[in-house]
Amino acid sequence: MTAASGSNRALVNSEFERAAATFGERTAGRFDRLDVVRFSRVKAEALVAEVGAGTGNFLALFAGIAARRVAVDLTEGMSRVARERDPTIEAVVADGAGLPLASRSIDLVASAQALHHIPDPLPVVKEMRRALAPGGHVLIMDQVAPERFEEALAMTELEVIRDPSHAVSRPPSALVMIVRAAGLEIVDRRMSESTDLLSKWMWPGEFPDERIDAVRSFVERRGDETGMGFEREGDDWTFTRRRFMVLAERAGPAGSAYS
Numbered sequence: 001m002t003a004a005s006g007s008n009r010a011l012v013n014s015e016f017e018r019a020a021a022t023f024g025e026r027t028a029g030r031f032d033r034l035d036v037v038r039f040s041r042v043k044a045e046a047l048v049a050e051v052g053a054g055t056g057n058f059l060a061l062f063a064g065i066a067a068r069r070v071a072v073d074l075t076e077g078m079s080r081v082a083r084e085r086d087p088t089i090e091a092v093v094a095d096g097a098g099l100p101l102a103s104r105s106i107d108l109v110a111s112a113q114a115l116h117h118i119p120d121p122l123p124v125v126k127e128m129r130r131a132l133a134p135g136g137h138v139l140i141m142d143q144v145a146p147e148r149f150e151e152a153l154a155m156t157e158l159e160v161i162r163d164p165s166h167a168v169s170r171p172p173s174a175l176v177m178i179v180r181a182a183g184l185e186i187v188d189r190r191m192s193e194s195t196d197l198l199s200k201w202m203w204p205g206e207f208p209d210e211r212i213d214a215v216r217s218f219v220e221r222r223g224d225e226t227g228m229g230f231e232r233e234g235d236d237w238t239f240t241r242r243r244f245m246v247l248a249e250r251a252g253p254a255g256s257a258y259s
């Protein structure tokens with residue numbers, strides 16, 4: 001099973017092999033104020049896995065709490081950096097639609113900031129559900145688009161210019177639908193907002209100059225259409241990043257078709 005078509009896989013691999021060395025540094029701390037561990041309801045000594053774990057920033061939140069942390073990622077370079085940054089993380093290269101995890105084995109199966117790179121995320125979320133231990137939770141976090149269709153489209157257009165491996169900017173309602181379609185029941189949800197700087201989002205240490213120019217040009221011409229709240233700040237721009245977190249468990253009574 002594969003969620004990544006050949007072309008999507010090639011885009012993801014080329015983008016994240018290029019970014020692997022700097023990604024962890026650029027995005028360090030972005031989850032620190034989101035109270036993720038408490039939201040996840042994870043218990044001490046739990047087994048935690050993340051799909052699209054990248055360099056391990058999200059799994060780092062569970063250091064000292066989880067007994068094991070498994071980082072699954074499609075890109076070898078990202079997995080290598082995750083291993084280098086924290087050798088206690090078990091980093092495995094695999095597609096999220098074919099998780100190398102035993103059925104019903106993991107207490108918390110998470111995915112942070114990865115679904116927007118996956119054109120068809122349903123097989124991935126179904127795999128997350130398959131790996132879920134009885135009583136465990138699936139946690140999905142992703143940056144989200146406005147519910148207004150035209151804004152979600154414009155945001156996707158901008159994100160693809162910034163990073164060609166970006167597949168879709170989805171609104172919260174789409175994530176809810178995907179989670180439910182995978183046979184999961186939502187037990188908690190949370191939206192958070194932060195103000196980011198364009199110059200940090202398009203960090204020159206990570207992005208080629210021509211891409212930075214193309215993004216700036218889009219923001220100047222059409223930033224208003226994205227619903228991302230772009231505002232000029234001197235030579236820079238600020239914008240609002242919205243992240244949506246959903247916590248879910250297996251739907252349906254034990255013994256039913258869903259269990």
Ligand SMILES: C[S@@+](CC[C@H](N)C(=O)[O-])C[C@H]1O[C@@H](n2cnc3c(N)ncnc32)[C@H](O)[C@@H]1O
Nearest residue numbers: 052053054057073074075078095096112113114
């Ligand atoms: C934006 S990074 C997020 C990394 C990490 N979760 C974090 O938030 O710091 C997205 C990651 O998803 C991975 N990815 C994309 N498609 C995937 C797939 N189908 N299966 C597994 N990993 C995938 C990419 O290789 C990349 O490392």
